[in-house]
Amino acid sequence: MSHETVDIPQADVLWDVALVPEAITRGKKQPDEIGIYIGTKAARQGLYYTQAARILGFVKPGKPGEPVELTPFGRAFTTYNQADQRTALRRMLLHREPTRSVIVALRTSEGLRRSEIAVVLQDLAPLAQSTATRRATTVAAWLCATGLARWESGRLAYCGPNVPVQPSFPRQSAA
Numbered sequence: 001m002s003h004e005t006v007d008i009p010q011a012d013v014l015w016d017v018a019l020v021p022e023a024i025t026r027g028k029k030q031p032d033e034i035g036i037y038i039g040t041k042a043a044r045q046g047l048y049y050t051q052a053a054r055i056l057g058f059v060k061p062g063k064p065g066e067p068v069e070l071t072p073f074g075r076a077f078t079t080y081n082q083a084d085q086r087t088a089l090r091r092m093l094l095h096r097e098p099t100r101s102v103i104v105a106l107r108t109s110e111g112l113r114r115s116e117i118a119v120v121l122q123d124l125a126p127l128a129q130s131t132a133t134r135r136a137t138t139v140a141a142w143l144c145a146t147g148l149a150r151w152e153s154g155r156l157a158y159c160g161p162n163v164p165v166q167p168s169f170p171r172q173s174a175a
Helices: 020-025 031-038 043-055 072-077 082-095 099-107 114-124 129-145
Strands: 149-152 155-158
Touching: 020 031, 020 043, 020 072, 031 043, 082 099, 082 129, 099 114, 099 129, 099 155, 114 129, 129 149, 129 155
Parallel strands: none
Antiparallel strands: 149 155
């Protein structure tokens, strides 16, 4: 395991995560303000969406309570039209963890059940089974939202471009 639990997203709606950079450019610098900007998100949800924006590379890592700052990519993302944002999101999901490892697992299988996606996430970070299963739902939703995967007969199947995607570390076997 090379990641922390906060490195596995829990913000279910990817297109709401994509609003975080816009919120910041409009002066919303705290997670609770960002949550309100996105719409009907409680303070805790604002934190989840801000963490998800960090996972995708939109915001810089920071300490709790510090104002949230955009990365150069996050600033550029705010200038993209929706088609370019979708392309950028797909690229980020293909190249950043945890989605990169899930995509590798999807491409080397006949698709994965939610519980199998959870195992991939547990290989990345110390997640309890119930937490990993919930986060697997989030990761699957992100991949589906960008057209990189779809549900087929209870399994998530990769349907994105045929580009080389390598995991950032070797997978541990489930014993």
